[in-house]
Amino acid sequence: MFRMPSSSAATPLSARQGLIAGALFLLNLVCSIVSNTSFKLSAASSHWKGFLTWQVVGNLTGFLGVLSLTGLLRLVPLHVAYPLTVGLAVVGVQVIAAGALFREAISPAQWVGTGLIVLGILLIGGH
Numbered sequence: 001m002f003r004m005p006s007s008s009a010a011t012p013l014s015a016r017q018g019l020i021a022g023a024l025f026l027l028n029l030v031c032s033i034v035s036n037t038s039f040k041l042s043a044a045s046s047h048w049k050g051f052l053t054w055q056v057v058g059n060l061t062g063f064l065g066v067l068s069l070t071g072l073l074r075l076v077p078l079h080v081a082y083p084l085t086v087g088l089a090v091v092g093v094q095v096i097a098a099g100a101l102f103r104e105a106i107s108p109a110q111w112v113g114t115g116l117i118v119l120g121i122l123l124i125g126g127h
Contacts, residue, residue: 017075024072025084031065032089034058037097080124087121090114 038058
């Protein structure tokens with residue numbers, strides 16, 4: 001069976017750990033955006049070389065994203081890290097990849113949903 005070190009309360013991060021956690025959050029966000037953008041480019045490719053190239057880029061950045069989440073989990077509890085990384089990924093992919101890069105229309109309802117996700121991230125992160 002798996003055993004986790006016992007801790008009765010979450011201990012605050014040192015300045016160095018906070019900086020590392022922030023860098024890992026940012027790396028995870030960038031990897032999510034690049035990975036999802038790569039898969040979109042792969043799907044839109046008209047030839048197999050483009051399809052395969054973007055699949056490789058998407059999978060490598062996805063793997064780097066998993067590694068960054070794993071490193072983050074050494075510093076931040078799962079119940080905080082997972083919702084923050086997933087929430088940031090949703091917002092990042094929607095706003096940066098879909099909206100800015102691919103010029104996909106984002107409806108007012110989707111903007112409201114994005115705002116609610118950001119509110120949720122603030123509530124979870126500010127626990």
